[in-house]
Every structure is written in structure tokens, then in C-alpha cells.
Amino acid sequence: MKPSKLSLGSAFWLLLKRDLVLAMRRRSEFINPILFFILVCALFPLAIGSDPNLIRKIAPGVIWVAALLASLLTLDSLFRGDFEDGTLEQYVLSAHPVSILVIAKVIAHWLITGLPLILVAPLLGVLLSLPAGATGILVLTLALGTPVLSLIGSVGVALTVGLRRGGVLLSLLVLPLYVPVLIFATDAVNTAVTGIPVTAQLSIIGAMLFLALALAPLATAASLRVSLS
Amino acid sequence: MRFYHRLASPRHFYRIAGQWIPWLAGIFFVLLVWGLYESLFVAPTDYQQGESYRIIFIHVPAAWMSMFIYFIMAVAGAINLVWRMKMAEVVLVASAPIGAAFTFLALVTGSLWGKPMWGTWWVWDARLTSELFLLFLYLGIIALYGAIEDKRTAGRAVSILALVGVVNLPIIHFSVEWWNTLHQGSTVSLMGGAKMDPRMLRPLLVMSFAFKFYYGWVLFLRARNEVLERERNTSWVRELVEGKAT
Amino acid sequence: MSEFLRMGGYAFYVWTSYGLAFVLMTALVVSPLIEKKRLIEGIRRKLRRERREK
């Protein structure tokens, strides 16, 4: 009997749309990380003093670390809700390969949490006196980098979703894996401040994105099965 | 396939490990004495760093071991996930603390060795920084294993984390190397460019072999405990415990 | 002998490194030995409890 209607594409799209609809119905869930992102960036001038030259020097690093922490903060929402109401079991037991469905979940998570960071970044560029050219590159590094953060983070979340107090453990697992993205992204923005072309750094981040896109979902799918068992 | 399967049985692993332990310990001590003798007495004084360079006979083998053990753990993780062999999981879990200890040792001795040259305890040197993040990867594995109650699930979770870690390790190392050349130009790398004087190279190799046998010895000690812990309810453990005089 | 111990003025650094190595590696060996005693004791106690229950 030919499976009546088994299309991976529609399942992928359904899951993606479901998470976007859910995010719309719980506004606060994706506004808080943005406020957190801005708040953390605003703290540094208070801590280091208002000298624009000094601030300009540390701006790329500060913005990127804040983006890292904001992304970490939102990772929990990737599977926690689904675990608690039992929907996680349903799509791990679906007729479709879990790693593909995980990609849908991660894209939805990125659209909800990563994209707003990118849209807000120019504001922070102004706040931390970044020159215009560098802000453009900053946005580009965030555009390429935040999906990698979501992809790598999804592996950590999948490993700790079953634990009651997995939060701190999640950051211990995931932050070391964020180091390569942080290094090349901040370096790209710093170099852009001096006007030197940064295609090398951006292409490396791009390479990381494709590597993460290829490998992370497999690890996440395996981790979900382990956490659920 | 027969032997491979027999090794997978906890009881058999426990007996074989027991037989190997005295040999591994014996060879370790021989190599250690020889290595220490060579490092402290035979190796000449370094024209630049004087005697303080002798720290490399601990620092470098420890750094090599930290990478070597993580690699072993990743391989054990892969075996555990693909063939679901319980003993691979035991090897991984037993190795984690040893690897973390070697990484910590490499970090501290690296900083002790660098202090006379750089004047500060910590410098963001490429190798030390990679070693630092390797320590975080180890601690991540130990923390994750501790956080999950059910041992079998915990074992499979850390197997995945070890594999994810081993893929990221070279990337982190490459990124840190690149990052290092950006910010400090080229500080004199710890090892110095000149070709190693053979009288310096030999103790390094002897010590690194000694550390490998040490790893084998302690791994089997810890693995046997892990097997006892997991097979607590089986009949062969009961007989073993009743049989033991102490 | 004292010249050897001075390590050309770097005594503190060299001996701390070797000392730390010694301490760490002994601890790593001793802890599983103690652990094993505790484990076997625990199993033996469990066996005694079960025998009493039968």
C-alpha cells in the first residue's frame, strides 16, 4: 500500500509555521531577548567610561558577546515547551527523519530570536560609536553567525532538555563551541573599522554555517532520542 | 568477531583489565624513573631559558595526553553509539577525569613555564588558550554525565557530546591560532624555533610514553569501578564480592 | 646537590610543576582505589540486607 500522503516538505513547513504562530501568540517570548541584547551593550560604556575611541575599540567584541548571551538565553525555548507538553515525542516519532524536522525548528527559532538581533544591531552600532562601514559588516557577521549559534546551540539544548535545571549546564556545553564564530565575527568587524576588506573572515563564517547546517541537525536528532529515552 | 564480542562483556572486560593493571603500572614506573633521570640530569641547560625549560618535560607530554585522551573518548563515543557497546561507554566515562587532570596540569605548567619569560602568569598564547577551551569541553562532559540520573542515557548523551567536541576541537584550535597571530604579532612560541637538541628530545618522548602507560593503568582502575557500579545486581559481581577476603 | 635544587634560580617554577604533576597523578590513582573499597562495601551491605529479608 503506497503511503497515502507522506510529504516531508509539508511536514517541514507545518512545523516551521507552527512555531512562528506560537511565537506571535506569546509576544514577550521574542521581545525579551532583544531588550536583553540592548541592555548588555549599554552596560559597557557605563563600566569603561564614555571615551568614544575606547568604546569604538571594544564595540564589536561587546556587541558580539551580548548577541552570544542573548542567543544562549533563548535556546531553552527551542525544545523545552515541546518537551513539557509532549509534542516533542510526537515529532520524534513522526514518519519523517527527525534531523529535517529539527532544521525547521532551528530556522523558526532563528527567525524569532536571531533576526531581531540583526535588525537591532545598527542601533547598537550608533550607541557604541561604530563607523557606518563597520556597522554594515557587523550586520553581515550577525546574519551569517546567529544561525550557527542556533544550530550549535540546538545540540546542547537537545542534550539537556530532559534535565530539570539544565540552564547553567547548557551554557557550559555550548559557549566553548561558540568560540570560532566569536573570533572570526569580531575580527571581521574590527578589520572593517580600519577599512580593510574582510571577505576572508566572512567566508570562514559562511563555511562554519554550512558545516553546522550539515552536521548539527544529525547530532541534535540523536541527542533528542537520547534525552527522551 | 568472536574476540571483539567477548571484550564487550563487562565480566570479561573486568577480568582482562585486572590482568593488565600490574603490567601497565610496572612499565609506567620504569619509564617514569628513566624519564625523570633524563629530564633532570642528562638534558643540558638551555642557553636561553636556563633551567626553567625543564618544565616542558611535564608540560608538553601533559598537553599531548589531553588531546590524545579526548580523541580516545570520541572514538569510544562513536563505538558506543554505532555498536552500542557498553564497555566503550565505560572507557569514555572513566577517561574524562584523567583527561581533565592532564589538561589542567598542562595549563598550570604552561603558565609556570611562561612566567619567567613573560613576567605574567597568564598570556593569551595560542596553545594555552586552546588548552583552556579543551578543559571546558572536558568539564562539559563530566558535568553532563553527572546531571543525568540514568547511567545508560547519560553514557549515550556524553558520547554525542564527545563526538561534537572532537569535530569542533580542530576548528577552535585553528580559530585561536588565527586570532593569536592578529593580536600579538609573533611572540616567541613556547618551544622556541631552534631544532630540539636530541638530549632534550629523548626525555620528552620517554615521559610522553610513561604518561600513556599511566593513562592505561588509571583508565583500567577507574573502568573496573564503573563496571562494578553498573553490574551491581548481576550474579558474577555478587560472587566476586563474596569471594573477596578484604 | 643544593645547586641542583636551586635549578639555576628557577627552583620555584620547576619544582612546583613537578610537584603538581606528582600530586595530581597520585590523587588520580588513589581515588579509584578508595572508590573501589567503598563500592564493594556497599554491595556487600546490600547482599546482607537482601539475605536478611529472605
Add this chain to the structure above:
Amino acid sequence: MHTAISESFTLEARGLGCIRDDRQLFSALDFTLRGGEALILEGRNGSGKTSLLRILCGIRLPDDGVLRWQGEDAHRLGAEFHQHIAYLGHRDGNKLDLTPLENLRIAQGLGRARADIGIEEALDRVGLYGFEDVPTRNLSAGQQRRVAIARLLITEAELWILDEPFTSLDRKGIEDVEGMFDQHLARGGMAVLTTHHRMNFEQGEVHRIDLSERLQ
């Protein structure tokens, strides 16, 4: 009235064993389930019923023994095997912010949609007529459970694996579910379930396994 399941399917358990918190829940468990048969797992709390169910649907790895679907190791098959299963656990598996209609549309997309039963009809059959677009959060526990049960009707799953399907259902709800069982078995479907409710099946062969007897 319903299209029968044409292919014959077999689920074989050989020497299944499960250890949790280093207590042997059960071991050397064997059974074979074919189309039109149901297996009811009994046993007091903590005897491993839920763990066994999670092994049978492929979420949890058995500590020893093997589970075979159509002769192949079920855990190796993955999604191949899961497309033939409908799993109902303790948790309903509904998103409370979505309506029953939206929840079921997703469930249908995740499985193999059944041509002969639409979502509205499934909701009607479980007595949720008129509640299609009320946010699931506002439904009673029993109604939420019925949304989960409606999921069984809209996907082409030959094997139903149900963990206490009758919890928080009223008498009418229980009768509806029993009716659904009979149709499912009559169509050649299979079911494994745990329940403390005295089931009366008209159709199909019923096997029972009591896990507490097997407890070491």
C-alpha cells in the same frame, strides 16, 4: 465503512529487558503481535509498563533483547518504523496556544494522512463538535485528552501504542474510545496499551502481560 489495512504487519519482541536506576524492571520478554490483535500490559505502578511502551515505539533502547517490525530491527528502521505508529503518552501532545484544528493539522502532516477521515470528522467522532477553534488551553482535561485521541483517527498508523488512554475521560468518552478500538482491530490494526479500566472487546484477539509477576 473504513478501508481495511491490506498489508499484514507483525511486531515481535525477543528477550526484551529494561533496567532503570539500576533496577531490573523486566527481562526476557517475548511476544508477537499481528494485525487484529491487542496487547494489554498490566502491573502495579513502577513495574515498567511505561518503559516497555517507550521501548516498543522506538523512543527508548532496550537494555537487552531485540524488537522487530516486519522482521527488521525496529530501532534501526527509525522513521521507517515510526510511520506505522501512533503513540499516545501520559502527556497529550497538544500545543495549548493552538486550537484543536491546528493541533490536528500538524499531527496529520507529521504522519501519513488517512484519506477517508478528515480532521473535522475526527473531532466530531471524539465528541468535540463545535470546539474546533477554541484554544486548547480553554478546554477541560478530558476534552484535551480527546484531541489527542482524535489524532489516532487521522493518521494511517497500523500500530497504536497507548499509555493509559482513558485517563480523565468520562463514561461516554470511554465508550467512544472502545468503539474506535473495535474498528481499528476490525480493520486489521494492532494496539499495545496500558490501562486499569476493564476493557470489553468485541473484535480481535486480546493478549495480556502482567509485568508485576515478572518483577525480580
